[in-house]
Amino acid sequence: MARCCAALAGRWLGEPAVAQALRLPRGTRRCSSSPSSAEAALEGGSPGSADPLSYTEQHRALREALHKIINKEINPFVDQWEEERIFPAHHVFKILGQAGFLGVNKATKYGGQGLDLTHQIAVAEELGNITGLGIAMAILLQTDMATPALERFGSEELKQQFLVPSIAGDYVACLGVSEPGAGSDVANIKTKAVPQRGDYIINGSKMWTTSGSQADWMCLLANTSAGPAHLNKSLLCLPMNLAGIHVSKKIEKLGTWASDTVQVFFEDVRVPRKFLIGEEGQGFRYQMLQFQEERMNSSALVLSPLTNIIQQTIEYARDRVLFNKRLLDNQVVHFRLAELATEVELLRSLLYRTVAQCMRGHDVTKLVSMAKLKAGRLSREVTDSCLQYWGGVGYTHQALVSRLFRDLRLVSIGAGADEVMLSIICKYMDTLPRTKSAK
Numbered sequence: 001m002a003r004c005c006a007a008l009a010g011r012w013l014g015e016p017a018v019a020q021a022l023r024l025p026r027g028t029r030r031c032s033s034s035p036s037s038a039e040a041a042l043e044g045g046s047p048g049s050a051d052p053l054s055y056t057e058q059h060r061a062l063r064e065a066l067h068k069i070i071n072k073e074i075n076p077f078v079d080q081w082e083e084e085r086i087f088p089a090h091h092v093f094k095i096l097g098q099a100g101f102l103g104v105n106k107a108t109k110y111g112g113q114g115l116d117l118t119h120q121i122a123v124a125e126e127l128g129n130i131t132g133l134g135i136a137m138a139i140l141l142q143t144d145m146a147t148p149a150l151e152r153f154g155s156e157e158l159k160q161q162f163l164v165p166s167i168a169g170d171y172v173a174c175l176g177v178s179e180p181g182a183g184s185d186v187a188n189i190k191t192k193a194v195p196q197r198g199d200y201i202i203n204g205s206k207m208w209t210t211s212g213s214q215a216d217w218m219c220l221l222a223n224t225s226a227g228p229a230h231l232n233k234s235l236l237c238l239p240m241n242l243a244g245i246h247v248s249k250k251i252e253k254l255g256t257w258a259s260d261t262v263q264v265f266f267e268d269v270r271v272p273r274k275f276l277i278g279e280e281g282q283g284f285r286y287q288m289l290q291f292q293e294e295r296m297n298s299s300a301l302v303l304s305p306l307t308n309i310i311q312q313t314i315e316y317a318r319d320r321v322l323f324n325k326r327l328l329d330n331q332v333v334h335f336r337l338a339e340l341a342t343e344v345e346l347l348r349s350l351l352y353r354t355v356a357q358c359m360r361g362h363d364v365t366k367l368v369s370m371a372k373l374k375a376g377r378l379s380r381e382v383t384d385s386c387l388q389y390w391g392g393v394g395y396t397h398q399a400l401v402s403r404l405f406r407d408l409r410l411v412s413i414g415a416g417a418d419e420v421m422l423s424i425i426c427k428y429m430d431t432l433p434r435t436k437s438a439k
């Protein structure tokens with residue numbers, strides 16, 4: 001299905017480091033059957049396509065296959081998992097891994113499908129059809145938040161040990177970046193991994209760790225030296241069964257109930273130095289790269305639920321009669337829903353353009369940040385407006401609109417809060433004050 005596109009890879013050589021590392025891990029890149037069709041799928045339409053923004057048949061086939069799994073293996077159990085405050089990640093990941101959905105754009109030699117980023121974005125869009133978005137977020141954490149740096153920079157031995165079973169669905173991964181005192185301010189993390197002969201000794205703690213109560217390993221960001229904050233950090237593969245790792249009880253949250261979130265404590269945890277990902281001191285840079293994928297996938301994830309809930313609200317408002325007329329027939333209602341649908345399509349266009357630019361090897365940091373910002377803002381706007389039209393029904397736990405209202409609230413906070421996205425955009429617009437004295 002996929003083939004290696006050396007010609008396309010050649011075009012990316014010499015591009016800015018961030019963009020190149022995103023697109024081109026080892027001097028070559030696996031692409032869909034035709035690179036131009038992959039790009040066209042998102043930006044210009046494939047030849048003969050009536051819809052300029054349509055995916056190709058290959059993207060659609062991928063989504064359909066995933067749709068079937070979601071409808072059979074996941075959605076029928078979401079209510080139960082929401083009640084239990086956890087979903088069985090090993091069970092679900094094994095099903096997804098066997099079907100190839102945990103490594104869509106990972107190299108075939110590690111068990112991935114070797115497809116390009118556009119296919120992963122199609123998968124992220126489809127995951128948005130899971131009715132408990134905490135599960136979708138945990139899946140994306142495995143595929144696009146905890147593993148990209150490992151694939152890009154990890155040693156062969158490390159990839160065999162942690163990446164291959166993660167793609168196969170045998171291992172559940174978690175990501176240890178945020179801490180009690182450092183979320184948005186990643187540079188300020190305090191967890192230390194101190195080199196000691198052939199090991200690192202780890203002390204500190206991580207906060208908000210998704211899948212942390214059932215993960216087999218953590219992609220851990222820790223300070224490995226006392227140098228400048230952007231050059232003293234490293235990423236490590238940390239098995240979660242080591243002595244000295246303690247996991248808190250699950251944190252009760254506003255939403256994403258089916259996803260377990262915990263705090264993890266490290267007390268003199270000893271891990272071999274060979275578990276270092278890439279070069280020591282490069283962890284901050286690797287993590288910033290990993291954030292790009294996380295933010296593109298997060299933006300893709302919201303498209304289906306927002307589209308679905310607008311449609312469901314239309315149907316509900318069409319049936320609901322008050323003051324002798326259908327709720328939907330009030331202009332304020334149908335105009336508002338039209339406005340929101342328009343905004344969702346604008347987000348879709350921005351995301352597709354971002355992905356297409358990324359496919360060409362451009363630095364898309366500004367566009368990614370804009371898409372992520374808009375995804376967060378719009379998630380709040382759409383779910384709040386729709387919930388209002390459902391009246392008391394919308395205020396119940398059982399209603400999908402209420403679950404989406406709760407689950408999607410996270411998009412403005414996680415993976416870089418809205419204000420962090422605004423700061424990045426301002427940096428690119430050259431409007432962010434550089435020093436305090438510039439006030």
Ligand SMILES: Cc1cc2nc3c(=O)[nH]c(=O)nc-3n(C[C@H](O)[C@H](O)[C@H](O)COP(=O)(O)OP(=O)(O)OC[C@H]3O[C@@H](n4cnc5c(N)ncnc54)[C@H](O)[C@@H]3O)c2cc1C
Pocket residue numbers: 141174175176177178180181182183184185207208209210211253256261410412413414415416417418419420423
């Ligand atoms: C359910 C859930 C799951 C998560 N999963 C993970 C995970 O698996 N791994 C992981 O490492 N992290 C995870 N996180 C952490 C998440 O990434 C952080 O919550 C996020 O980065 C924000 O950090 P914080 O909560 O410490 O908020 P803070 O950094 O304290 O920020 C608080 C608020 O300050 C505002 N703010 C931030 N920067 C600025 C600025 N420059 N100017 C003005 N205002 C600003 C924002 O409104 C922000 O929401 C998760 C969080 C949640 C809630």
